[in-house]
Amino acid sequence: MGNSKNEEIVWVKRAIKGDKEALGLILEKNQAYIYKMAYIYTGNQQDALDILQEAAAQSVDAIRTLKEPNYFLTWFCKIMIRQTGKLFKNRQHEVLVEGNQEWVDRAGLIFTDSTSIDILKAVMMLEDKYRLVLQLYYYQDFSVREIGQLLELKEGTVKTNLKRGREQLRKILGEDYYDRSR
Template identity: 25%
Template sequence: MGHSKAFHPTCDKEDLEIVQLNPSQAIEIIMDTYGDEIKRLVFTYLKNSADTDDVTQEVFVTIYQKLNTFQGKSSLRSWIYSIAINKSKDYLRSWNSRNKRLREKLAQSSHTITKEEITPEDRTLQKDNSNELFTKVMDLPVKYREVIILFYFKELSTKEISQALKMNDATVRTRLNRGREKLKECLSPKRGGESHG
């Protein structure tokens, strides 16, 4: 799918043409082009495969409903990322109220998952997750995690990130720098030889 949209901070003609198709066709193209990307992005916020599926579905329903509002002020990719990020954050906010129930559910199911129940998507996410650096990134506070992932893993420019997160460029750069510093601290060997029990 040779889409090299990562480096286009503003809308191009192709973006508008996709959106101007009838909504069913447009959402099909968008899901084919960005489906996996969005799922992985949502996972970086939720860190949970089942919730990731639900929220990803919600993201595409919202994109479908809002297609007529896309005016090309940013790239289609930034616009889609913006919706995915907002849905993920909304979910995390509402998650606090369900936290206890979810914990109980996870405690019951975490040890009962068999190999057959692991989906190909889960495997892909686990592959990413097994990478030490990615795991450390996932441990960062959300405000640093999101900019690091968007910049390094999704290859968005700082301008695209500022559009997707609706914050100014300077804030994005500051968070990128702080996030990098925090990562360096996490990755440098700790003094006093802590053991991981």
């Protein structure tokens, strides 16, 4: 594993110096992770592919700005987050997420397919700052610290956004929704 990571760092350094093939190798090696993150941000396959394409194109020009090769994936995910924000701002309609089985509730709720869809739809209605931290925390199992690093937020801000996001979900879904899901 360590050797693979070292090889990636060499590729990142080459990419920073302008080697587009090295950038392609890094993106290819991490494509499953990058796609999963894009899907979590957008909630559907087509939008995930769109932001991936835009982020990859943008990274070709912006790779020179990456200062720490070890944080390539964090840097690339920030580009995808910005692309997701642009995508959603350009839309007049609400993005609906259906059939996503990946929702994990750490409070111990039992979900059926319909409750999972209800919650995912509600999550998509949240402001970006709440939606992103909830998705990273619950879908991706990122720690508060990791979310803070990824989004360049203080840990306290991440905790506040998680709490406020859950409160907004409770308002959207209704106070008794959680009782029905247990």
